[in-house]
Amino acid sequence: MSLAIFSIGLLGTVCGLGLGWAAKSLRAETDPIVDRIDRLLPQTQCGKCNFKGCRPYAEAIAAGQAEINQCPPGGEAGIRALADLLGREPLPLNPANGLEKPAAVAVIDELVCIGCTLCIEACPVDAILGATKQMHTVIAAECTGCELCLPPCPVDCIVMEIPEAIDRRRRPRPALAAGAS
Amino acid sequence: MQDSAVERARNAGKRLFHFHGGLRLHHHKQASCQVAVQSVAIPPRLYIPLMQHAGPEATPLVGTGAHVLKGEPVARFNEPSIGYVHAPTSGTIAAIARQAITHPSGLEGLCVVLKPDGLDRWTRLQPMEHWQSADPELIRQRLCESGIVGLGGAVFPTSRKVEEARNFGIHTLILNGAECEPYISCDEMLMREQPDKVVLGALILQKAVAAEQVIIAIEDQMEEVFSALQAAISNADCTHMRLVKVRTIYPEGGEKQLIQVLTGLEIPAGCRPPELGLLCQNVATAAAVAEAVTEGKPLVQRIVTVTGNGVKRPHNLLALIGTPISTLVDACGGYTHDAARLVLGGPLMGYALASDQNPVIKAANCILVLSNRDIQSDQAEMPCIRCGECARVCPALLLPQTLNWQIRNDLLDDASDSGLGECIECGCCDYVCPSHIPLAEWFRFGKSEHQLLAMERSQSNLARDRYLAREARLEQLKQDRERRLGEKKQALRDRTSVTGGTMGQGPA
Amino acid sequence: MNRKFTTGAAPHLPPISTVGEVMRQVLYALCPGVIAYTWFFGTGILLQILLATGFALLFETLMLKLRQQPVALFLNDWSAVVTAVLFALCLPPLAPWWIACVGMFFAIVMAKHLYGGLGHNVFNPAMVGYAVVLISFPQAMTQWLPPISIAPTDIGFLDGLWAILSGQPPAGMTWDAITRATPLDTIRTSVASGQTIAEARQLQTFGDLGGRGWEWIANGFAAGGIWLMWRRVISWQVPTAMIGSVIVLGLAGYLLDPGSNPSPLEHVFSGAIVLGAFFIATDPVSGCTSPRGRLIFGAGVGILTLMIRRWGAYPDGVAFAVLVMNMAAPLIDRYTRPRIYGG
Ligand code: SF4
Ligand code: SF4
Numbered sequence A: 001m002s003l004a005i006f007s008i009g010l011l012g013t014v015c016g017l018g019l020g021w022a023a024k025s026l027r028a029e030t031d032p033i034v035d036r037i038d039r040l041l042p043q044t045q046c047g048k049c050n051f052k053g054c055r056p057y058a059e060a061i062a063a064g065q066a067e068i069n070q071c072p073p074g075g076e077a078g079i080r081a082l083a084d085l086l087g088r089e090p091l092p093l094n095p096a097n098g099l100e101k102p103a104a105v106a107v108i109d110e111l112v113c114i115g116c117t118l119c120i121e122a123c124p125v126d127a128i129l130g131a132t133k134q135m136h137t138v139i140a141a142e143c144t145g146c147e148l149c150l151p152p153c154p155v156d157c158i159v160m161e162i163p164e165a166i167d168r169r170r171r172p173r174p175a176l177a178a179g180a181s
Numbered sequence B: 001m002q003d004s005a006v007e008r009a010r011n012a013g014k015r016l017f018h019f020h021g022g023l024r025l026h027h028h029k030q031a032s033c034q035v036a037v038q039s040v041a042i043p044p045r046l047y048i049p050l051m052q053h054a055g056p057e058a059t060p061l062v063g064t065g066a067h068v069l070k071g072e073p074v075a076r077f078n079e080p081s082i083g084y085v086h087a088p089t090s091g092t093i094a095a096i097a098r099q100a101i102t103h104p105s106g107l108e109g110l111c112v113v114l115k116p117d118g119l120d121r122w123t124r125l126q127p128m129e130h131w132q133s134a135d136p137e138l139i140r141q142r143l144c145e146s147g148i149v150g151l152g153g154a155v156f157p158t159s160r161k162v163e164e165a166r167n168f169g170i171h172t173l174i175l176n177g178a179e180c181e182p183y184i185s186c187d188e189m190l191m192r193e194q195p196d197k198v199v200l201g202a203l204i205l206q207k208a209v210a211a212e213q214v215i216i217a218i219e220d221q222m223e224e225v226f227s228a229l230q231a232a233i234s235n236a237d238c239t240h241m242r243l244v245k246v247r248t249i250y251p252e253g254g255e256k257q258l259i260q261v262l263t264g265l266e267i268p269a270g271c272r273p274p275e276l277g278l279l280c281q282n283v284a285t286a287a288a289v290a291e292a293v294t295e296g297k298p299l300v301q302r303i304v305t306v307t308g309n310g311v312k313r314p315h316n317l318l319a320l321i322g323t324p325i326s327t328l329v330d331a332c333g334g335y336t337h338d339a340a341r342l343v344l345g346g347p348l349m350g351y352a353l354a355s356d357q358n359p360v361i362k363a364a365n366c367i368l369v370l371s372n373r374d375i376q377s378d379q380a381e382m383p384c385i386r387c388g389e390c391a392r393v394c395p396a397l398l399l400p401q402t403l404n405w406q407i408r409n410d411l412l413d414d415a416s417d418s419g420l421g422e423c424i425e426c427g428c429c430d431y432v433c434p435s436h437i438p439l440a441e442w443f444r445f446g447k448s449e450h451q452l453l454a455m456e457r458s459q460s461n462l463a464r465d466r467y468l469a470r471e472a473r474l475e476q477l478k479q480d481r482e483r484r485l486g487e488k489k490q491a492l493r494d495r496t497s498v499t500g501g502t503m504g505q506g507p508a
Numbered sequence C: 001m002n003r004k005f006t007t008g009a010a011p012h013l014p015p016i017s018t019v020g021e022v023m024r025q026v027l028y029a030l031c032p033g034v035i036a037y038t039w040f041f042g043t044g045i046l047l048q049i050l051l052a053t054g055f056a057l058l059f060e061t062l063m064l065k066l067r068q069q070p071v072a073l074f075l076n077d078w079s080a081v082v083t084a085v086l087f088a089l090c091l092p093p094l095a096p097w098w099i100a101c102v103g104m105f106f107a108i109v110m111a112k113h114l115y116g117g118l119g120h121n122v123f124n125p126a127m128v129g130y131a132v133v134l135i136s137f138p139q140a141m142t143q144w145l146p147p148i149s150i151a152p153t154d155i156g157f158l159d160g161l162w163a164i165l166s167g168q169p170p171a172g173m174t175w176d177a178i179t180r181a182t183p184l185d186t187i188r189t190s191v192a193s194g195q196t197i198a199e200a201r202q203l204q205t206f207g208d209l210g211g212r213g214w215e216w217i218a219n220g221f222a223a224g225g226i227w228l229m230w231r232r233v234i235s236w237q238v239p240t241a242m243i244g245s246v247i248v249l250g251l252a253g254y255l256l257d258p259g260s261n262p263s264p265l266e267h268v269f270s271g272a273i274v275l276g277a278f279f280i281a282t283d284p285v286s287g288c289t290s291p292r293g294r295l296i297f298g299a300g301v302g303i304l305t306l307m308i309r310r311w312g313a314y315p316d317g318v319a320f321a322v323l324v325m326n327m328a329a330p331l332i333d334r335y336t337r338p339r340i341y342g343g
């Protein structure tokens, strides 16, 4: 009897030590949770989530101060990714924050632009080029489509356009067959 | 790239190797190679798409109503080393409008609509008389101006390829005449009818990239081609040009597969053949190069195979770029009663077109009209039974069933790790799958999704960096302002204490 | 004229085979073995095949309806029939009808459809069914007949039918009188009682290589299997690795102790090794897919079978070996992924 207790105890100790060692030395290095959340956010920096940008929203999610369904540019897919990462159930996008729509870029009608620089100040990623009383233009490759430049424009000369090249490259998802899952 | 690999590549064609998998297919070429290539009459309208390859559309250089001569540029690409779009015949510009273009997406694109005047008058041509002694850079520029692109189907601008090749230093130029897809015979007919032009083009390309040797690879069943080219090579009296027969097995004519057969080397992921000192060009491209350099003619026409059970008299036709496909089919006697599918390209890699009003483009090597019995299958798609047939035939050594599963479950990164990027979309796996899973289509979808994902990621990384930089800048500005404010206050205080503080000079 | 054309993804070629065709070829390949079986052991086995097929199709239809899948499409794939025939070939020829019923229930309903149907089952359905009935009905599952040529009484077709439907021995006979231990059983009991294998082999149930009659059945299955390999319906790796490992391991045991270990040929030609190597372990769905993985899978089945034969509680172990290896298959596949082009 005492032998049994002793050997099981010994076994337990050895296994425990082994596990402890493994947990320490084999642990996968991971980035802080805020970084990982931030990586899943679209970086549109639009503020629709009620935070000043994606990073602050990521910090709020990590601190448990925000739900995961407040980012319209990320959409359903983004929410699913966040839910996966955080081990939660996906929620439908909160309509109070806005609706999911196709990615677009801002385009300034250069004939109408009066060069007021208001949009430049509004752009969260410095994607608008211009100077006072000079025509402004949007660097399409750097525009995130956040729409923050639309309201400040006094002459309403900025519109959102959906770049067509993307459509051409995107192929339709093949149809799922009845039997295949 | 290691020198040993380059050294092996230098021995290309001395010994033949195998690649994994592949299919032996019924080649169905007989129907279209019985008769000589014929020209198609100039149609009442030509539709010349301004998007001809990956990348943005060309910018029109002419306006509606302008009269242009054959070979005159009508649009220009804005990127370096891609040249112009040329008028295929003389006539007036009827419109520049959005039209259905011949593209897998089926979307519309900008086209120059040309109303031919029927005279087919060339613009002033400027042949390069002494290309043998010309600066290779001038030859490259000529290819660029003449709008020469790879005519094997990839339509990559040739001058770009030449430029890249020169940067790496090429020892062997491979001319790809192994037209391995069933039904297509345009290259075979070209090599039979104009072997001298092919050889001449090869010599010009060799000069342009300063290659030591040229290998022309053809399939072992092309007997007539072999003797024709043999004769042309000895006529041209070039000792550094060799004709190599390779097995007739699909997809032997794929660039990577052909290189593997000739050298035994695989191109590592992310590398391109020039890094091994190899440059691959299609034989039709070589012929176009010859015309551009020695005759000064830009690329405005090509040989198109029109074949399949759906056309009455399969033929190879010489058609102007922009000719509607229906005109070509009419020249072949029209459709048979059971024509059901119109394919641009071969049966394994071509894409189906919904309408025959689409124009012939530079990539159009074959118009394949199939009847219902050519395409119907007697079983709907079923789940994968993991039989492994797909992996057995995959020339890229992939496990298509795994890729298929990963893509269906949106595991695009995993799929990319499993080698999705190496898939050449040859369709071998698809063809042998007993469950009739549209594997190749899933892979094309997966590749485009992964590409877009990567693009989105790099864009969002860029946006993050710019956002953080802006935040930091704003923060810095704020601090600067505060510091300046503080300094001013401090200075003021200092001053007031000096003057006894009675002057009442508060900050404004 | 503005013609409209059908659209669809490349390749624009009629596919070269269907799942049904693959499965039907497996069935054709089983014919020589089944004919030999009938020749040596009577028509009972044909009845078992019919019974099992009937139950399999019944359960398959039922489950497809329940799962709202296209019934005609999936019945046409013949996979349920293959499962049924493989299962039936493992039964004693006169096993009562409800064995086929229970076995097919577990094979088709539990092992196949509850896992997601064709292509999704983790375990080989036929072997799941067989393992269940073997464990649940040990008595009925050991009532094997001797070959007709040495049988004390002649059991006709109607006698067999009666026995299967009633679960009773044919009129006027007892189970003890008509059944006989299989060669593998005989070896096991005689070794356990201290005899050497050479002594045991004096019995009539043994032939030149394996059991009398059994060796010809094995030849029949091998012929069919080689045809399948030639037709490329099955890969060469699994059968080769499995039979190869049996021969190597069997030879090692035989050289160490010929008294208690049968010769390698004896191993191969008795029991279900040949059937298993060509028809059971080659089931693509529950096996490995990469070529190297298939070699490991086949060798694993062979080695486990011999271990079960030598040390396990059952005389033959192909079914359990296959089931164990099914569990390992995804892991093996993971570690034997082939090199990618250019990698
Ligand atoms: S809503 Fe806008 S700012 Fe907020 S996380 Fe989404 S993209 Fe970023
Ligand atoms: S060929 Fe089809 S059924 Fe066979 S493994 Fe590949 S995808 Fe699956």
Ligand code: SF4
Residues within 6 Å of the ligand: B390, B393, B394, B395, B396, B397, B398, B400, B422, B423, B424, B425, B426, B427, B428, B429, B430, B439, B440, B443
């Ligand atoms: S389509 Fe891709 S996966 Fe399929 S055989 Fe060709 S290369 Fe392999």
